[in-house]
Amino acid sequence: MPKIEVEHRGLLSKEKFEELKSFFSKKGKFSGEKKRFTLLYSTKHISKVKYWKDDPIDLKLRITNKKAELIMKYGRFSGKDSRKEFVFEIDSDKFDEMVEFLKILGFNKGKLHDTHSYIYMYKGVEFALVEIPKWGYYFEAEILTSKKKIDEASQKIENLCRELRIEAMGQNKFYEVIDELNNREGYRFDLRKQKFSEIQERFKEYF
Numbered sequence: 001m002p003k004i005e006v007e008h009r010g011l012l013s014k015e016k017f018e019e020l021k022s023f024f025s026k027k028g029k030f031s032g033e034k035k036r037f038t039l040l041y042s043t044k045h046i047s048k049v050k051y052w053k054d055d056p057i058d059l060k061l062r063i064t065n066k067k068a069e070l071i072m073k074y075g076r077f078s079g080k081d082s083r084k085e086f087v088f089e090i091d092s093d094k095f096d097e098m099v100e101f102l103k104i105l106g107f108n109k110g111k112l113h114d115t116h117s118y119i120y121m122y123k124g125v126e127f128a129l130v131e132i133p134k135w136g137y138y139f140e141a142e143i144l145t146s147k148k149k150i151d152e153a154s155q156k157i158e159n160l161c162r163e164l165r166i167e168a169m170g171q172n173k174f175y176e177v178i179d180e181l182n183n184r185e186g187y188r189f190d191l192r193k194q195k196f197s198e199i200q201e202r203f204k205e206y207f
Helices: 014-027 092-104 147-164 171-182 196-202
Strands: 004-012 029-041 057-064 067-074 080-090 109-122 125-132 136-145 188-190
Touching (some): 014 109, 067 092, 092 196, 125 147, 136 147
Antiparallel strands (some): 067 080, 109 188, 125 136
């Protein structure tokens, strides 16, 4: 049975990003570094969150440190959310084949997203310090739990964020940030009009 992912997200300045990296390196446990490229699929109008925010299906195909996965999260998302998460590993050499498979099923457009993250465990919470190249920084604080313990997990994350003097985004701010990211020039894709090989060449460092 899939776990529930309780996750809070918030913006960071470059200074706070570096401060937290230093703090977690001393006080937390370093879990790894992730260089990730993602195709975030959408069947809705993607220019504004308001057109698709109530769609519970969040489908993405991604490659992290040369390892590929098909991910589906189910449930409403926001700066603070709890969603079912399904993860399926796939052969990295078949990434383009999976792109074609999803295209046949009707998933052919969406957003491109690349990130460089540093992952730490701190007091039972996974913290990801994330850099989006040429854009900025944010954090994700996550606990995988059961449906019965969602509120408890969310409160634990809030308490730790308060301790660290960081804050999760509210709903409106989160949607504003997503709109900004989605509308960056060159970060939308439509495989009815372009070849995936062109996208892959542009982001070849991840493959």
